Amino acid sequence: MKHQLLTAIIIGSMALLLTACKTTAVVSSVGLRYEMECAGSGVQGTYLVKVWAYGNERDINIDLLKRYAVHGVIFRGYTGKSGCPAQRPMATSPALEQERTNFFDPFFNIDKAYNRYASDVGGGFERIRVGNEYKIGAVISVAKDMLRRDLEAAGVIRGLADGF
Numbered sequence: 001m002k003h004q005l006l007t008a009i010i011i012g013s014m015a016l017l018l019t020a021c022k023t024t025a026v027v028s029s030v031g032l033r034y035e036m037e038c039a040g041s042g043v044q045g046t047y048l049v050k051v052w053a054y055g056n057e058r059d060i061n062i063d064l065l066k067r068y069a070v071h072g073v074i075f076r077g078y079t080g081k082s083g084c085p086a087q088r089p090m091a092t093s094p095a096l097e098q099e100r101t102n103f104f105d106p107f108f109n110i111d112k113a114y115n116r117y118a119s120d121v122g123g124g125f126e127r128i129r130v131g132n133e134y135k136i137g138a139v140i141s142v143a144k145d146m147l148r149r150d151l152e153a154a155g156v157i158r159g160l161a162d163g164f
Contacts, residue, residue: 032068032071033053033054033055034051034052034053034054034068034071034072035051035052036049036050036051036052036068036069036072036076036077036078036079037049037050037052037078037079037080037081038050038078038079038080038081038084038085038086038087039084039121039139040084041084042141043141045143045144045145045146046141046142046143046144046145047073047078047087047141047142047144048121048139048140048141049069049072049073049078049139049140049141049142050137050138050139050140051065051068051069051072051137051138051140052135052136052137053065053068053135053136053137054130054133054134054135054136055133055134055136056133056134057127057134057136060125060134060136062120062138063112063115065120065136065137065138065140066114066115066118066119066120066140067108067112067114067118069118069140069142070108070114070117070118070142070147071108071114072089073087073089073090073142073144073147074089074090074091074147074151074157075089075090075091075094075096075097076089077089090144090147090148090151090157091156091157092157092158096156096157100156103154103156116143116146117142117143117144117146117147117150118140118141118142118143119140119141119143120138120139120140120141121138121139121140121141122139123138123139124138125137125138126138
């Protein structure tokens with residue numbers, strides 16, 4: 001009797017877990033595994049960044065690195081290195097992405113609007129094996145002025161002149 005009850009509980013809990021773990025097309029930005037650093041000076045109005053993503057070699061493509069580059073410019077900023085200054089994120093609040101999901105979910109997932117602001121500089125990928133996964137990087141140009149202008153027009157971030 002105990003064995004049957006235990007089996008029924010296990011099967012019931014597994015069924016609940018399977019129904020709760022449905023996959024969706026929307027990828028949350030919480031827990032994204034990427035790094036950004038300055039990759040030199042771009043043309044006026046752009047940032048030139050090197051984006052590193054972690055994961056399976058087949059899962060990382062240039063579109064994902066563009067997404068991470070735009071996400072990083074908005075929410076994380078990036079580190080500098082010799083002769084190249086670090087940049088602060090455009091968003092002043094780290095919780096902005098969760099507060100404005102109605103804007104950022106389509107922006108990063110459905111519409112893929114981030115592609116308007118990022119472009120591949122060329123030069124291919126760099127691959128570094130880290131344990132049982134890869135760290136894959138590429139240089140991406142982000143149109144920061146156009147991105148800021150569009151985010152301000154949508155009311156997502158405050159304008160630079162709004163603080164005075």
